[in-house]
């Protein structure tokens with residue numbers, strides 16, 4: 001079964017989220033957790049961007065042994081040299097060079113002709129390969145680039161020694177159908193494309209980053225890039241935990257494997273959220289507070305009879321200990337009794353009914369009844385002879 005390489009960029013693209021600024025210790029803590037999560041590659045930062053980033057990448061490169069550590073570089077000799085200094089002690093150092101290929105970026109940002117861009121990419125990849133055993137080259141804004149130009153530049157960059165080709169949807173503009181077609185086109189037209197990893201890197205500006213990443217996999221991507229909790233520039237990057245769980249749960253449709261340890265998901269998500277200060281929305285897929293919470297009576301009753309009625313992902317799969325029956329005005333007696341027992345009370349049917357009535361009365365004034373509220377009700381009823 002084909003394996004998909006997982007490239008995590010929480011510490012680079014994720015750290016580019018407005019307001020996020022991790023210190024060295026925090027970066028190291030996240031890197032160690034990413035290693036436990038089983039990512040194949042972690043992008044630890046952008047060494048030439050600041051002294052702090054340089055040191056962060058170097059610390060991580062010297063500590064992490066079971067994931068390949070990479071750093072970002074512009075297509076310049078000085079960025080590549082600085083990145084090498086930061087990464088040379090890594091167990092498996094690799095470099096990630098990017099250069100834009102879309103007409104918009106080449107004209108307005110780089111002010112270079114396509115021929116000049118092609119030559120720079122080739123020169124810098126071949127310079128990087130003098131040091132790095134693995135070099136990823138990203139065609140920034142690939143999804144808005146001319147396909148024929150992409151084919152031409154990718155062939156040359158592979159000839160120059162690139163071992164991974166990345167086609168980012170830098171501005172989150174593409175759709176699953178278009179992005180899938182781009183990968184198919186590159187697969188079918190680029191000479192030697194099967195000798196390198198082909199990578200997807202999606203942003204979530206239109207809310208399609210995960211769907212786009214999966215479309216790329218279905219059309220030949222062998223590596224997927226993203227961040228924990230989907231943090232990142234603007235609307236963020238593809239959420240790796242969502243991709244991982246989608247591949248696992250819909251294995252019938254997506255017959256691929258990864259090296260990820262899925263029951264580390266919740267721990268990884270909690271750590272990134274705590275250290276980055278980026279709160280995970282309650283309704284976020286896979287890791288949100290409510291992802292395994294059932295509020296309506298019908299759903300609660302179904303889940304208690306058989307969890308598969310309303311749960312396609314078991315909480316245990318992603319490292320959440322038990323499901324979370326939130327008691328509110330729609331909750332039924334079955335869920336109520338289960339919760340009461342969970343809290344350690346063993347009451348007669350009569351007392352349960354009495355407690356249930358008190359609970360329902362409370363739900364008229366409170367949307368969510370907490371464990372503390374229940375303790376008050378149950379203690380009153382238990383002691384009321």
Ligand code: KIV
Pocket residue numbers: 013072098138140141166168169170171201203
């Ligand atoms: O989104 C993007 O294009 C990037 C590149 C640096 C790969 O993050």
Ligand code: ZN
Pocket residue numbers: 013168170201203237
């Ligand atoms: Zn990006």
